[in-house]
Amino acid sequence: MKRLLRIDASANPSSSVSRELADQFESNWKQNNPAGEVYYRDLSIEPPNHLSPQILAAMFSPEPTVEQQALLTKSVELIEELKSADTVLVATPMYNFGIPSTLKSYFDHIARAGLTFQYTEQGPQGLIEGINAVAIVSSGGDYRQPPLDSMNFVDGYLKTIFGFMGIEDVTLIHAAGLAMGEEQAKKAKQEASEAIQKYFKTIEETLFRW
Template identity: 40%
Template structure:
C-alpha cells in the first residue's frame, strides 16, 4: 500500500480545471491501486500561514527555549511536513496565477523545504533527504507556456522538489484554457491523454 498526498491550490472550489484533473488522476490511480491511501491537503480551504518569526524561531531553538507562539507555529508546520514525509506519491495541483504558482503553494513549499528534515547542508552542498517519492504536477493555465522561456512554474517546481530529493517528477499541463475557440478543449484533451497514460 502506498500513500498518496494530493495538494490542491486553486482558489476555486467550483469550475477549477486543476481540481478536475486531480479528481480524474485520483480516480484512475485508485482504480489501478485500490489499496492506496489518499490524503488531500486543500490550501484554499485550509490556509497555510506565511513563514513568520514565530515559525523561524521554533525551527531554530531547542524545544525548552521555544515560546508558546513558536510551539504553536511548529505544530501547524510539522503537520504539513509530516504529511509529505509519509507520502510515497505527491500530486500537486498548480494553477498559473500571474505567471507563477499560487502564493498558497509557495507558502506550503516554504514549510516543507525544511533544513534538517527534508534537506540538509553538507560539505558538498545541500542534499535532499526525501527518497523514493514520485510527484505528478497538474497545471492549469489560461495561455500556453510549456517548454518555453516564460514557463516559470515547471523549472521552479522541479528545482524546489529536487532540492528535497524528489526528482521523479511528471508534469501534465492543461494549457490555453482562456484562449477562446477550440484552444481550451484541445488543451484539456491533451492533458487528459497524458493523465491517462501516467495515472
C-alpha cells in the same frame, strides 16, 4: 499500503480545470491501488500561514520554546504527511506566471533544513526518498515554448523545490492555453487527460515487464 497525497491550490474550486484533472488522476490511482489511501489538502480552504518573523525564528531555533513548538505544529504535520506518501499530486493553476501564494507557503513549511534537506560539504542534499511527484498545471496562456517560456516560473520551481528535498521523479502535466478560445481550451483539457492516461499506462507496462 500505497498512499497518495493530493494537494489542490486553485482558489476557484467551482470551475477549476486543475482540480477536474486531479479528480481524474485520483480516480485512476485508486483503480491501480484499490487498497490505497488518499490524503487530501485543499489550500484554498486551509492555507498554511505565510512565513512571519516568529515562524522563522522558531524554524531556526536550536531549542524551540513551547510557544515556538506550537508555531511549528502545522509544519511538522505537513512534513510527516509528505514523508508517509508514495506519490504526491499537486494540482495548481498558474497565477501571474507563478504558483499561488498558498502553494508557495506550503513549500515554505515543508522545505526545512535538517528535516527534508541538509547542507553538506558537497552542497545541499535532499532527505526524502522513495517518493514521486506529479504536478498538474493549468494556465490561461501557453508558456511552454519560446519566447513565452521565459515567463513560466511554475515548471522550473516545482521541479527544483521537489528535487531539493530529494524527490527527483517529477512529472509535469499541462492544460495550457485555457483562455485562448473555446477550441484551444477543449484541446488543452483533452491533451492533459491523455497525458494522465499515458502516465498510468506506463506504470502498468513497467509492472508487467517485471
